[in-house]
Amino acid sequence: MSGRARDSAGLGVTPRAAVALAIFVLLMAVAPFFVSNYVLSVLVVVLFAAYFGQAWNLLMGIAGQLSLGHALYVGLGAYASAVLFVRFDLPPWLGMLVGMALAALVGSLIAALSFRFSVTGVYFALLTIAFAEFTRVLFDHFGWVGATSGLFLPVANLAHDDLLFLRGSTAMFYYCLLVLTLGALALSRYLLHRRIGYYWQAIREDQDAAQALGIDVFRYKVAAMALSAAMTALGGAFVAFYNNNLYPDTVFAVGQSIEIITAPIIGGLGTLFGPILGAFVLTTLGEAMTSLSGIFGIDGLKQWFYGAVLLAIVALQPAGLWPWLRARLGLDETRR
Amino acid sequence: MLYLNIMIAGLLTGAVYGLMALGLSVIFGVTRIVNFAHGEMMVLAMYAAYVINQQLGIDPLLALPLITAALFCLGYGLQRGLINRYIARPDHEQFLLLLAIAILITASLLMGFGPDARNVQLDYAYDSYQLGALLFDKVRVFAALGAIAGAAALWGFFRFTRLGKAIRACADNHIGAQVVGLDVKRLYAITFGLGAACVGAAGCLLLLLVDVQPYIASDYTLLAFIIVILGGLGSMPGALLGGLLVGVSEALSGFIIVPSFKSAFSYALLILVLLVRPQGLLGRRA
Numbered sequence: 001m002s003g004r005a006r007d008s009a010g011l012g013v014t015p016r017a018a019v020a021l022a023i024f025v026l027l028m029a030v031a032p033f034f035v036s037n038y039v040l041s042v043l044v045v046v047l048f049a050a051y052f053g054q055a056w057n058l059l060m061g062i063a064g065q066l067s068l069g070h071a072l073y074v075g076l077g078a079y080a081s082a083v084l085f086v087r088f089d090l091p092p093w094l095g096m097l098v099g100m101a102l103a104a105l106v107g108s109l110i111a112a113l114s115f116r117f118s119v120t121g122v123y124f125a126l127l128t129i130a131f132a133e134f135t136r137v138l139f140d141h142f143g144w145v146g147a148t149s150g151l152f153l154p155v156a157n158l159a160h161d162d163l164l165f166l167r168g169s170t171a172m173f174y175y176c177l178l179v180l181t182l183g184a185l186a187l188s189r190y191l192l193h194r195r196i197g198y199y200w201q202a203i204r205e206d207q208d209a210a211q212a213l214g215i216d217v218f219r220y221k222v223a224a225m226a227l228s229a230a231m232t233a234l235g236g237a238f239v240a241f242y243n244n245n246l247y248p249d250t251v252f253a254v255g256q257s258i259e260i261i262t263a264p265i266i267g268g269l270g271t272l273f274g275p276i277l278g279a280f281v282l283t284t285l286g287e288a289m290t291s292l293s294g295i296f297g298i299d300g301l302k303q304w305f306y307g308a309v310l311l312a313i314v315a316l317q318p319a320g321l322w323p324w325l326r327a328r329l330g331l332d333e334t335r336r
Numbered sequence: 337m338l339y340l341n342i343m344i345a346g347l348l349t350g351a352v353y354g355l356m357a358l359g360l361s362v363i364f365g366v367t368r369i370v371n372f373a374h375g376e377m378m379v380l381a382m383y384a385a386y387v388i389n390q391q392l393g394i395d396p397l398l399a400l401p402l403i404t405a406a407l408f409c410l411g412y413g414l415q416r417g418l419i420n421r422y423i424a425r426p427d428h429e430q431f432l433l434l435l436a437i438a439i440l441i442t443a444s445l446l447m448g449f450g451p452d453a454r455n456v457q458l459d460y461a462y463d464s465y466q467l468g469a470l471l472f473d474k475v476r477v478f479a480a481l482g483a484i485a486g487a488a489a490l491w492g493f494f495r496f497t498r499l500g501k502a503i504r505a506c507a508d509n510h511i512g513a514q515v516v517g518l519d520v521k522r523l524y525a526i527t528f529g530l531g532a533a534c535v536g537a538a539g540c541l542l543l544l545l546v547d548v549q550p551y552i553a554s555d556y557t558l559l560a561f562i563i564v565i566l567g568g569l570g571s572m573p574g575a576l577l578g579g580l581l582v583g584v585s586e587a588l589s590g591f592i593i594v595p596s597f598k599s600a601f602s603y604a605l606l607i608l609v610l611l612v613r614p615q616g617l618l619g620r621r622a
Contacts, residue, residue, distance in 0.1 A: 060428070066427065066428050066431070113611055114610070114611070117610075117611050117612075117614060118614070119610055119611070119614050121427055122370050122427060122431075123565070123610060123614060125427075125431070126561055126565065126606075126610070127606075127607065127610050129558065129561075130562075130603045130606045130607050130610070131603075131607065133558065133599065133600075133603050134600055134603040134604060134607065137596070137597060137599055137600035137603070138600060140596060141594070141596070141597060148596075254554055254558070255554075258435065265428075265432060269428070298447055299446045299447060299450055299451060300442075300443040300444070300445075300446030300447040300550070301443070301447065302443075303439055303442060303443035303446065304439075304440060304443035304444065304446075304447065305443075306439055306443075307436045307437070307438075307439030307440035307443055308436075308440065310432055310435060310436035310439065311433070311436035311437070311440070313432075314422075314429055314432045314433045314436060315433075318425070318429055
């Protein structure tokens with residue numbers, strides 16, 4: 001509890017960590033004024049990965065439930081907001097709420113079904129894949145939303161950014177996602193030190209012991225799934241409006257789920273800043289590999305590199321990069 | 337009668353699926369490792385059979401023993417050199433390790449062969465046996481017979497040989513096996529090798545029936561999971577039964593609805609079984 005003693009701001013953050021965070025936020029906030037369009041678009045991808053990673057990290061890193069089907073919620077959020085916009089001209093912010101509610105409902109349904117029947121661990125992970133894949137094939141045959149040929153959002157050539165309908169420049173999406181990512185960071189930080197956060201960690205460490213202490217394990221696991229699903233769906237809406245097109249086979253794909261979980265694992269499961277660090281490391285290196293494979297004309301170089309990085313992390317630093325970097329930087333999270 | 341013929345085709349393909357899933361089931365039953373690289377290992381075997389066929393003109397059925405042996409060595413080496421260290425680690429670390437292996441296999445195949453679908457041309461590809469009004473495709477019959485022979489060999493190994501009995505002892509009681517002096521790590525490596533050998537054989541057989549391309553690997557991994565969970569993780573007859581079930585359900589739903597919908601059927605089946613009978617049709621509650 002030495003961290004608490006040095007806590008000046010009353011937020012449970014050491015001064016050193018607060019300064020580091022402030023520098024990071026400042027750098028991110030001014031970045032669009034200094035970097036090229038290409039770098040900015042890479043940063044958007046970084047922020048997507050960081051945000052989805054945080055949403056997944058709440059469920060896996062903090063509550064200890066391994067979902068391998070988070071693409072399901074990305075897809076639901078994306079399709080809900082896009083369909084309402086394309087078919088009914090409703091602003092995406094409304095669609096996001098619908099998508100989040102839908103994802104939370106589906107997420108709690110899946111969680112409730114599996115935990116009620118005591119489907120846990122590996123079986124739970126497989127069940128989440130099964131639901132995501134099932135939905136993917138369903139959308140492949142869902143003509144009203146475009147089926148396999150995809151759903152396209154009309155692109156308007158506007159002189160200025162339209163924030164209400166999310167039509168605009170890369171910079172606008174960059175700031176939206178930066179706000180989302182920092183919001184998710186703050187929310188995770190907040191929940192971690194609330195009753196529910198301690199319950200989740202108790203369940204993660206030893207479910208039976210948590211149950212014995214009188215924690216309603218079922219309820220809190222379902223809550224973790226619902227929250228994580230809703231956050232993921234919110235990001236999914238931005239995926240739809242940023243890309244302007246949606247295909248079931250990309251947005252619901254197992255590959256999407258795998259990409260979501262890779263960043264937080266590389267950064268450090270259950271840590272607050274891990275997903276963000278992991279997103280930076282993975283995306284920038286992945287981008288470098290993409291251009292390298294373009295130069296040499298080799299398919300699969302990027303995937304190979306993903307595999308190699310994963311293998312290296314699991315073999316050398318299973319706790320992730322952030323705990324290691326945090327120690328190097330002399331930052332200290334008070335929960336230690 | 338048409339439906340009956342479609343079901344026969346499904347059953348024969350399902351036998352090969354069963355052999356593939358058997359490998360997954362054996363590995364999980366003994367080592368408690370979930371092989372997330374299962375389909376990838378099978379696609380690797382399919383490419384090996386393809387290359388041998390292209391370069392030397394050898395029928396995949398004749399290349400089968402060689403490829404099976406090669407996959408055994410690969411599985412043995414992987415478990416011995418890498419996976420054994422992760423036996424006592426948390427589930428998600430094991431998952432990541434095998435996911436990394438899976439990605440590396442797929443990416444390597446992609447680099448070597450590109451994303452295009454490949455197949456082997458056999459002169460008996462369109463022959464069939466006729467029994468009354470029933471039609472049996474020659475390739476499917478060969479594939480199914482090979483799969484059943486492979487499964488029978490594996491069953492005999494576990495039932496009658498000392499090594500097989502030792503491995504079963506490991507599966508039943510890990511600590512007890514160590515106490516009586518069994519080399520558990522070596523037995524685990526042999527088990528993983530056997531599981532890989534199953535997909536080696538299944539890959540050669542499946543290449544008679546379908547095209548191969550790197551990206552289908554993860555579909556086969558998921559298919560293998562569906563089958564073993566249907567039948568019961570760790571149950572050998574269950575894996576075969578699950579394979580036959582999925583084979584028939586794929587064939588029928590592909591014919592009655594649309595072929596692209598057949599996997600949704602399998603997933604629905606999986607969801608149903610996980611919720612109603614999580615130990616699988618023939619599995620025992622752990």
